[in-house]
Amino acid sequence: MSDPILLGLSGALRQNATNRRLLREAARLFNPGTFIEADLNLPLYDGDLEDSAGIPDKVQLLADQIARAHAVVISTPEYNKGPSGVLKNALDWVSRTKGRPWADKPVAVMSAAAGRAGGERAQMILRSFMVPFQPRVLVGPELHLADSSNEFDGQGRLISDRYEATLRELMQKLRAEAGF
Template sequence: MAKPTLLGISGSLRAGSFNRKLLAEAARLYGDATYVEADLNLPLYNGDLEDAEGIPAAVQKLADQIAASDAVLISTPEYNKGVSGVLKNALDWVSRTKPSPWPGKPVAILSATAGRAGGERAQVMLRNCMVAFRPRILQGPEMLLAQTSDQFDANGHLTGDIYIKTLTDLMEALRAEIARG
């Protein structure tokens, strides 16, 4: 099989986001793959804008990146017990593109939060948001990174053995899901 392409989608726009770091670690632990990070700097979804101007170029680019990837990694922070507005907005916009890039696409969900639960509620919400798109969402292991400020070294690598093992196992499951075709 050719080298797979992994698309990383971070629910945080912040350059130093722990979710972006977690995606980079996932790609590193996956191994030999091309990793591309999506840009979620999109306009807020507005049906009037869509009617007047169509799908914005940045949204179409994201949909095309999803379609062209072999798998998608989504890492979400937990904002007020749910996914970030940025991530939900991106999902809403991409749902308007034709054809949908999601059916049958392998998707691994991760989360990184400053709190103790590691984004468990955000992951549940994200899974619920994704159901209508019919991707192949991996059921585990769940990668819930808690207390993020203590979890990365100066090079951006995870330091906790349990988190490294969980993320490695998740990437092995993703590799197997990609191989399934």
């Protein structure tokens, strides 16, 4: 079997967003052969755009990356008690592509947020967004990184042993679910 490909989706676009840092920590602990951080800076879904121009190349690339990955890890911020519009938009666009890239795909969900609940509501809602795609979303352990801007050191590593242990367990379960 080839080395595992792990695809990371961050619901935050900022380069140094804590959800992107959390994805990179997940990749380090998953230890993939290849880690790809998806680009979710996509046009807003618009049925008229789809009708006139088809699926944008960046959307098709994302769908192809999902299909090729052995496993996917998604990290969502919590904006106004839900996942980001960026993430929802990406899911909506991918749902319009041919094939079923998410079908039976091992997926881990996590969240990082400024609040003390660490994005728990956003993560719960994101899990419900995934239902129509029928991936194999892990049920746990849940990782809700609270006060996330204060949870990384200068090298982007998690400071808290508790959070790192939870993330390590989540990534071990994702590796096993992907058959590695």
